[in-house]
Amino acid sequence: MSKNIYVEGLNEIPVPMKKVEIVERKGIGHPDSVADALAEEVSKALCKMYKKEFGHVLHHNTDETQIAAGQAAPAFGGGHIIDPSYILLVGRATTHVGEGKDLKSLPCKPVALKAAREYLRKTFPNLDVDSEIILDAKLGMGSDDLTGVYKASGHLANDTSFGVGYAPFSITDRLVLQTEEYINGVMKKDLPETGQDVKVMASRVGDDITMTVACAMIDKRIDDADHYKSSIEQLYNKVYDNALKIIGSEKVNFKLDINTGDDYDRGVYYLTCTGMSQEMGDDGSVGRGNRCNGLITPYRPMSMEATSGKNPITHIGKIYNVMSKLIADDVAAKVTNEAEIRVRLLSQIGKPVSEPLNASVQIVLPDAETNPNLPKWKSEAEAIAADWLDNVDKVSDMIIEGKVRTF
Incomplete structure (x- = not known):
C-alpha cells in the first residue's frame, strides 16, 4: 500500500542560521x-x-x-x-x-x-x-468506538491527528537539554543542595546565547543565606564550565544567569522543602511542557499533542510524534547533516498506522530546490520514512521499554 510520502526541498534559512532562536526545557522536577x-x-x-x-x-x-x-x-x-x-x-x-x-x-x-x-x-x-x-x-x-478501533486487527489509527519532528539539534537545543540533564544527573553528587525542579531557557540572537536557569534549592541542606549564596555560586561555575564543554568549537558568545528571581536584599530565595515547586502553588498537567524531543521550541514545528501516557499501539498522538523524530534523526544522520529536516505525519482514524494520509519530509536549505544533491536526498529520505512506517511494532516496543523519551 502507498505510504503517501512526500519529500521536498524547501528554500528557507534553517533555524540555526536565523537571527533569533528560543529554546526551553522544563526539568524532571517541574x-x-x-x-x-x-x-x-x-x-x-x-x-x-x-x-x-x-x-x-x-x-x-x-x-x-x-x-x-x-x-x-x-x-x-x-x-x-x-x-x-x-x-x-x-x-x-x-x-x-x-x-x-x-x-x-x-x-x-x-x-x-x-x-x-x-x-x-x-x-x-x-x-x-x-x-x-x-x-x-x-x-x-x-x-x-475507540476501543473498537483498538480491537480491530493490526495497528489502526485511533484518531485523525498528526505528529511532528525535526533534526538535527542546534547548539541552542543541545545547551538547554544537556544543561538540565547535567544538573539533575552527574552534578547532584557534588551539589546536593540543588533540587530537581530545574527550568532552562535559552535565547540566541545572532552568535550571542543567554541561558537562564531556575533551580529549586533544598532548605534542609542549606544552613543560612551565606550558604545559599555559596551554593548558587558553585552551581553557576559548574553549569558554566559544562556549557563551555557542550559549546566546544562552536563560535558563540555565552552568558549564564541563575535564579534571577532571587532578591537577597529583601530575603527572597528559591528555597523548597522537596526540591519541587508543586509543594507550594505550582500545579501540573500532562502535555503542557516538553515535546517528545525533551524541548519546547517555538521556532520549530511542534504538535500540541501530549505524548506521555497515550497507548503506544494505536494512539497517533504518541506514535507519530515519536516516529517523526526518529525519521528526522535518521535523515539528518544518514542523508545530509547540512540541512534542517522537518517531518510531519498525518493519520486518518481507522486506517493503518503504517499508511499515513500524508507523510511530509522537508529538506530545508537556502538553496534546497536547486541543490544538485536534492534528487539523491529525496530518494534516501523517502526510503528511511518508508522503513520506519513498516516497523510500527518496533516503535511501540521502544516506547514500552523506555528507549525513547516522551518529554
Whole structure:
C-alpha cells in the first residue's frame, strides 16, 4: 500500500542560521514534567501487565494526570509541608475482560499507583512519598468506538491527528537539554543542595546565547543565606564550565544567569522543602511542557499533542510524534547533516498506522530546490520514512521499554 510520502526541498534559512532562536526545557522536577512522567510510567506498567496476562497490549490512555499544588513553609535548615500536593492519575484503561461468569477484573489501579510511587521514590530523594503527597487514581473503560478501533486487527489509527519532528539539534537545543540533564544527573553528587525542579531557557540572537536557569534549592541542606549564596555560586561555575564543554568549537558568545528571581536584599530565595515547586502553588498537567524531543521550541514545528501516557499501539498522538523524530534523526544522520529536516505525519482514524494520509519530509536549505544533491536526498529520505512506517511494532516496543523519551 502507498505510504503517501512526500519529500521536498524547501528554500528557507534553517533555524540555526536565523537571527533569533528560543529554546526551553522544563526539568524532571517541574510539575508539568512530573505529570508527564507519571502518565508515561503508568502506561508502561499497564502495557507490561497486559502483555504478561494476554500476550498483547490492551486499550488504555493515561494522559490526563493532574497535579494540584500544596502548601509549604521552607526555611534555612529545614522547613515543613503544610498541605501535601495532590496527584490524580487519570485516564482510560481496560479494567475487565470477558462477560457474565467469565468476567475478569484487572488490577489497573493498584498497578498504576505502584508505578507512580516507584518513580517518585526513585527520582525525588527529598520527597517523602508517604506523607508529602496524596496519590490517587481514576481509571475507567474507554468509549466503544475507540476501543473498537483498538480491537480491530493490526495497528489502526485511533484518531485523525498528526505528529511532528525535526533534526538535527542546534547548539541552542543541545545547551538547554544537556544543561538540565547535567544538573539533575552527574552534578547532584557534588551539589546536593540543588533540587530537581530545574527550568532552562535559552535565547540566541545572532552568535550571542543567554541561558537562564531556575533551580529549586533544598532548605534542609542549606544552613543560612551565606550558604545559599555559596551554593548558587558553585552551581553557576559548574553549569558554566559544562556549557563551555557542550559549546566546544562552536563560535558563540555565552552568558549564564541563575535564579534571577532571587532578591537577597529583601530575603527572597528559591528555597523548597522537596526540591519541587508543586509543594507550594505550582500545579501540573500532562502535555503542557516538553515535546517528545525533551524541548519546547517555538521556532520549530511542534504538535500540541501530549505524548506521555497515550497507548503506544494505536494512539497517533504518541506514535507519530515519536516516529517523526526518529525519521528526522535518521535523515539528518544518514542523508545530509547540512540541512534542517522537518517531518510531519498525518493519520486518518481507522486506517493503518503504517499508511499515513500524508507523510511530509522537508529538506530545508537556502538553496534546497536547486541543490544538485536534492534528487539523491529525496530518494534516501523517502526510503528511511518508508522503513520506519513498516516497523510500527518496533516503535511501540521502544516506547514500552523506555528507549525513547516522551518529554
